[in-house]
Amino acid sequence: MTSLTGHSIIAGSPVAGRLAGSAGIEAATGDPLEPVYTYVDDEQLGEATQAAADAFDTYRATSPAERAAFLHRVADEIEADGEAIVARAVAESGLPLGRLAGELGRTTGQLRMFAEVVRVGDHLEARIDPALPDRTPLPRADIRQRQVPLGPVAVFGASNFPLAFSVAGGDTASALAAGCPVVVKAHNAHPGTSELVGAAVARAVAASGLPAGVFSLVFGSGTSVGQALVRDPRIKAVGFTGSRAGGLALVATAAQRREPIPVYAEMSSVNPVIVLPGSIAGGQAEALATAYVASLVLGSGQFCTNPGLTFVPSGSEGDAFVAAAARAVSQAAGQTMLTSGIAQAYDKGVAALRGTSAVTVEAEGIVGEAVNAPAPLLLSTTTAALRDDPAVSEEVFGAAGVIARWSDTEELADVLRGLEGQLTITVHATETDHDVARKLLPVLESKAGRILFNGWPTGVEVGHAMVHGGPFPATSDPRTTSVGSLAIYRFQRPVAYQDVPSDLLPEATRDDNPWGLTRRVDGRLRLAQD
Amino acid sequence: MTSLTGHSIIAGSPVAGRLAGSAGIEAATGDPLEPVYTYVDDEQLGEATQAAADAFDTYRATSPAERAAFLHRVADEIEADGEAIVARAVAESGLPLGRLAGELGRTTGQLRMFAEVVRVGDHLEARIDPALPDRTPLPRADIRQRQVPLGPVAVFGASNFPLAFSVAGGDTASALAAGCPVVVKAHNAHPGTSELVGAAVARAVAASGLPAGVFSLVFGSGTSVGQALVRDPRIKAVGFTGSRAGGLALVATAAQRREPIPVYAEMSSVNPVIVLPGSIAGGQAEALATAYVASLVLGSGQFCTNPGLTFVPSGSEGDAFVAAAARAVSQAAGQTMLTSGIAQAYDKGVAALRGTSAVTVEAEGIVGEAVNAPAPLLLSTTTAALRDDPAVSEEVFGAAGVIARWSDTEELADVLRGLEGQLTITVHATETDHDVARKLLPVLESKAGRILFNGWPTGVEVGHAMVHGGPFPATSDPRTTSVGSLAIYRFQRPVAYQDVPSDLLPEATRDDNPWGLTRRVDGRLRLAQD
Known part of the structure; x- marks a missing residue:
């Protein structure tokens, strides 16, 4: 078990940043937590990226067995400190212990999945076109192909998954699996968690006899160190999960580089849910509405895949759905959000939505007793309003849901076509709805990375078929996913x-x-x- | 056989552009060729991209068999007009008939290869993670995955391969194979060739019962229509082969879009050739030097993979190589280049190189008798000069080669590390050189998309293992290739x-x-x- 130092970890060594820093905040109280994390300056950041560049050739030359063993070791080291990591994450994020214990398992499971992917080696996509010396008019040479890693990768942790989308989350796991050294910019909302996990990764690097530069963790502000990291010519790809503004800033910085690099920014999504008539017929509206609200308020709505926009049919059964959802929301208490900044952004987003004339407040929940625990909110609007005012379908990060009533499937398809790109689109349907669903599917495929039926989007399975991605602005690059084994392809050529x-x-x-x-x-x- | 109209082909119909245009030029004489090609305005361009967007859902829903049959039909239609196409391409490009007849075969072969790729369907990358209803603590849903096409693709033809990298070249073939409608911006150096090929594609679209918007061909200037095409929100990816300036301009325009899209620009490369001592030992220097010059002057040096920079050992055998290469170059006559602009750029590039103090002229060839046929040129320099003056290793498009003498393998590796990204790096070696080659390989892999031994880079096999790509500035996106079956992955998500x-x-x-x-x-x- 590592005690916290407040230092960055640069190529295996604790490094006190030369700039003033910040402390973690106990989410439930708003009180600062020890220690203060000092921020690295540009020179210190350069030491991390240079160490990554220096480590690259040795690291990428590891065999599948060696690299798989290393990834297993990372998982083992994280597990060894699991209790301390989860406890600190609870304090810093305000998320419940059970959720974070599960997230720790997801994180180590993800690392072990990539270990298996590397061991099998299909991601190397080896190809052989044998020579054809007798071919006419020209013989064919012997040509072979494999994938090689891109080089050092910058990873930006997300605040809402302090383990599975942070220091040793999916971006880091897939980049390391591909053979890329990683420099993580820690999220300042969970610095202690970041240090604990970073120390575990660094121990695994050392224990595996790898160059220490394979992994570094730096603390700093997003606008200085984060931008400098993306500008650094030694960095060859970027993984990011966070806000649209944050992601777009990194994309813009990368666009100014001399050498363009891929930026995989997973940003914003309202994750439309389409309720088709069969799913609420025969008195099922209330049960479905209750399940919807459970997904809406889960973890204070702080999921990339939170169902922010739900299309409910007009008519009495749709009315029953809205009424039941309103009852459920009005009884739901706010839970502590990750940071005061996120809670303030929620308040601001909600105020903007409420100020839109096309939106009606259907129900307001209860303000939570802890700090930063704003009330859940349910609003309703019409498809026409959605079409006329894109602001109605913009993401408010948190437990605020908008219900849009629809009556005509052509009109519904039209409104869906007008939406921005999404991580997920959910359909609730029974067999009687399949003809309508079949017509909608091409639209859904053009708008989202994942289409799901009769479930809720707020659970992202780590597997081989998962896509956690989608058209802009859900991500900056729809050609891939940030969750699941396909993610390794982001860091290869x-x-x-x-x-x-x-x-x-x-x-x-x-x-x-x-x-x-x-x-x-x-x-x-x-x-x-x- | 189609007679030439001077019109764009927008969704199957000939459309006279509303702007003044330009005529093709007979390369061998500099005389204009009938007809004049009028340029489309923004509204006409918008008709092409809208037709592509409208055609997308229908086209992408075609079965593998239907799409494969369509690609075969495109190849058949091009072949049906093959004689006229090749004749016009000879006139417009100045390239020899045999070369262009071969290129026509490469073009149709490429289309048929992609037809087979589509028929087999491996590019769909279908994945199934079956449900695990009994898994604890949570059951797993049934999750499946496939690749879908990105949407309408803009293709920019290259001047140096008026068939294989133009209207129905590798970019168009792979985009159509992926299920993407294509809007081609014709290269103004071969407008008649473009129209003939475009008409063949349009006939195939009609004969296959596909929406006409699956393919359009527009004439216009690169700086107006080309940029407008990349800005168009209906365009979801860009394929380009051409100059660095042209490619970077498209990358910059794409970076200003609200929705980022992939730009696959294949730009510039000096394709380093590394001569290791064994390959010129025992009197082999002259034979190797002769083969080198044959590759250097092939097609006036107008290949993306032309060997522009060759590393030759110091010492007497290296001297013999340079001397033999100089003799061969001094006897080589210039051949007509593709356009007067390209010939002027060659003259300018050569003048700049000659003006560099670190460069010595080893030999100058003979100015060709036709127009725009500047003399081949051989220059030499040192590895130290290469390191100090990056201009020495910049591409001069045409038959100008620089030989850099080296004596120490560490120094050679260092200089290679300092080079920009390349399409190819070639090594000439015998068994006695393998220890040195083994040390260089990681550097070569980090710098190039294709590494070849004991051959010349100026032949790019269309196959499954080929990579015609590489780190910036060889391309704007090293994660893929513009030649070979892997190219289809560029247009999917x-x-x-x-x-x-x-x-x-x-x-x-x-x-x-x-x-x-x-x-x-x-x-x-x-x-x-x-």
């Missing part, structure tokens, strides 16, 4: 080897296939014999 | 389907696997039974 002598070929492309990989030979997959 | 009822699932993810796809189930590949 292909290299071709033409007529390279066999003793110089990388293992992944050798004839004897020493790593036992599944490979694409002449365009066809050949499964590994495992 | 993943979508996840969670608990979607089986009758609503896309074919690629259904339990009965109607398309016979290889799929990833619970993280493991399951091969199709074909």
Whole structure:
């Protein structure tokens, strides 16, 4: 168990920042927590990125078995400090212990999933087009291909998942799995949690005999250290989860670099829910509305996938849904939000929504007893208003839900087409609704990274088929996901080897296939014999 | 056979541009060719992108068999007009008939390769994580994934491959294969060729019963229509092959969009060639030097992969290489370049290089008899000069080669580390050089998309393992390739389907696997039974 130092961890060593810093805040009380975290200056940041660049060639040369063992070790080290990490995360985030204990398991499970992905090696996408010396008019050379890591990756932790989307979260796990050193900019809402997890990662780096520069954790302000990190020419990709303003600022900074780099910013989404008539027919409206509100207020609504905009049919069953949802919201108490800043932003967002003439307040919950625990809120509007005033469908981070009443499926499809890109779109439907759902699906696919039926978006399974991504502004790059095994592809690029002598070929492309990989030979997959 | 109209082709119809335009130029004479191609205005361009957007849902819903048949039809239609296309391309580009006949075959072959890729369907990357209803503490939902096309793609043809990298070249073929409608901005250096090929594609669209908006071809200036195309919110990705200035201008325009989109710009590269001692030992220097010059002057040096910078060992065998290369260059006559602008840029680039004190002229070839046929040029420099003056290693598009003499492998590695990103790096080596080559390989991998041994980079095989890409400024996005089957991935994004009822699932993810796809189930590949 590590005691907290208030220092950054640069290439394995604790480094006191040269700039004044900030302390964590106990979410439930608003009181500062020991110690103060000093901020690194540009030179110190440069030491971290240089160490990452220096470590790159050694780290990327690790075998699948070595890299998998390292990722397992990271998970083990985090688990070894699990109790302290969860306790500190509870204090800093105000999230319940059970939720954070689960999130710790998600974090280590994610690392172990990527260990298995690396061990299997399918992500290397090895391809072999054998030579065709007798081909006419020209012979074909022997050409092989594998994926190589991009280089040092900058990761920005999110405040709402202080473990699974932070220091050793999905971005870090997938970047390390790909063979990229990582420099994490700690989120200042959970500095102690960040240090504890960062120390665990650094221990795993050392125990695995890897260069210390494989991992660094720096404290600093987002507007200075964060921007400097994205500008740093040694950084070759960026992973970010957070607000739209924060993500767009990083995208803009990256766009000013001489060398463009990929920025994977997961930003904002209202996660539309479409209630089709069958799902609330025959007296089911109340049960569905109750489940909806449970998803809406879960964790104070502080999920990227919180259902912020729900389309409910007009008519009596839709009325019953709204009435039941209003009852549930009015009985729901606010829970402590992650930070006072987030609570203030919620208040501001809610005030703006309430000030919109096209919106009606259906119910207001109860202000929580702890600090920063604003009341949940339920509003309603019409599809016409949604079409006319895009502000109505903008994300308010927190437990505020807007219900839009709809009556015509063509009109519904039209409004959906006018929405911005989303992480998720949910449909509630029974068999009687499938014809309508079938017509809507192409629209949903064009708008979201994940489409789900008869469930709620506030649970993102870590697996192989998951997509936590989507069209702008849900993310800055819809071609990928930040959750699930596909995320490793964000940090790779292909290299071709033409007529390279066999003793110089990388293992992944050798004839004897020493790593036992599944490979694409002449365009066809050949499964590994495992 | 289509007669030339001078019109754009917007969603299947010939459209006279509302702006003044330009005519093709006969490369060998500098004389204008009939007809004049009028330029579209912003409104006409908007008709093309709107038609593409309108066609998207229908086109992307085509089955693998339908889309493959369409791509075959495009190839067939181009072949049907092959003679006229090649003849016009010879006139407009000045490239030899044999070369262009070969390029036509490459173009149709590329389309047919993508037809096969689409038919097999591996690019859909179907994934299924089956439900685990009994999992504790929480059950797992049924989650499936496939790739969907991004939307309408803008393609910018290149001047140096008027067929294989132009209207129906690799960018168009891979975008159409992915399910994206395409709007091509014709290159004004070969407008007649562009119209003939564009008409062939449009015929294939019509014959396949597809919406006409699947393909449009517009004429205009790069700085107005080209930029407007990249700004158009209906465009979701850009493919470009051309100059660094042109590519960077498109990247900058895209960066100003509200919604960021991928820009795949293949730009500039000097394609370093590293001669290791063994390859010129024992009197082999002359043969290797002759082969080098053949690659250098091939097609007036107008290849993205032209070997512009060659590292030759110091010492007598290296001297012999330089001397033999100088003899070969001094006997080489200039060939007509693609346009007078390109010939002028070559002259300017060569003058700048000659003006650099660190560079020595080793040989000058013969000015060609036709117009725009400047003399090939061979220069030499030192690794120290390369390190001190980056201008020495900047691309001069054309048959100008720089030879850098090196003596120490550490120093060579250092200089290579200082180079910009490249499309290719070539090594000439025998077994005695393998220890040195092994040390250099990580550097080469970090700098180039393709590494080749004992050959020349000026031939880019269209296959499954090819990478025609690389770190900036070789391209604006190193994560992919513009040649070969991997290129289809540029125009896709993943979508996840969670608990979607089986009758609503896309074919690629259904339990009965109607398309016979290889799929990833619970993280493991399951091969199709074909």
